[in-house]
């Protein structure tokens with residue numbers, strides 16, 4: 058049995074540092090870092106995500122603006138709105154919440170962002186800076202994964218790392234970032250043969266494919282570090298029992314909210330792991346903290362500020 062790698066205390070520490078820097082910049086320059094979020098349509102999950110990003114900005118004293126548009130807006134209209142945000146001085150970061158409606162070409166929209174304001178790290182220029190190992194914005198969830206490994210002094214260099222999932226938002230970007238850290242990285246996906254055997258070689262195993270408890274305890278090498286990026290909602294009491302036994306907190310979740318959250322890793326994998334991120338409370342809180350950090354970095358880069366005040 059290992060230790061839990063809690064994300065919340067680290068996220069709180071990162072956010073407190075950002076808050077203090079925002080106070081400093083407000084006093085020194087009259088300006089604070091600013092984030093604009095663009096939300097199109099009425100996807101409930103997207104509304105919740107955007108609201109939590111807005112609340113995080115407000116709590117840290119950052120400028121925040123949310124632009125909400127109906128689901129039937131045109132490509133040209135949305136590109137015009139992005140262009141306006143690209144030109145506004147008080148907006149350091151722009152986030153276009155995904156998914157966009159099906160008639161919108163999401164790739165063209167992401168390409169229309171100014172790379173200096175791409176705090177989500179999804180513009181092809183930002184992604185290119187990962188492969189070339191240059192300064193640039195990194196997607197927030199992979200940044201959170203690297204941050205939690207470093208904070209807990211879990212070495213990456215020379216270790217066997219297995220990443221399950223090959224999305225741009227997480228798996229592919231993270232694999233390149235961990236390669237830059239000198240890990241020996243294998244990327245697995247739905248066509249990988251004998252996934253369990255590949256995973257069982259990993260010193261660091263990252264699950265990021267969005268499939269409830271897909272990673273079974275026997276996939277985990279004893280003592281390995283397990284990073285669970287998945288967030289899945291389970292409301293079926295039989296499945297909750299199968300995953301968590303009689304765990305009181307999970308039963309309470311079921312009674313009060315009608316669901317509990319589970320990752321892509323079976324909770325019993327904790328018995329074999331050396332360290333593992335919990336769900337909820339692991340990588341989730343770090344994603345928003347890293348978005349705030351990217352927004353602060355965008356503010357500094359646009360103004361040529363190299364060193365943070367101490």
Ligand code: GUN
Pocket residue numbers: 152153154155156177197226
């Ligand atoms: N949809 C789900 N996750 C994300 C994210 O990290 N960024 C954006 N823009 N949209 C998302």
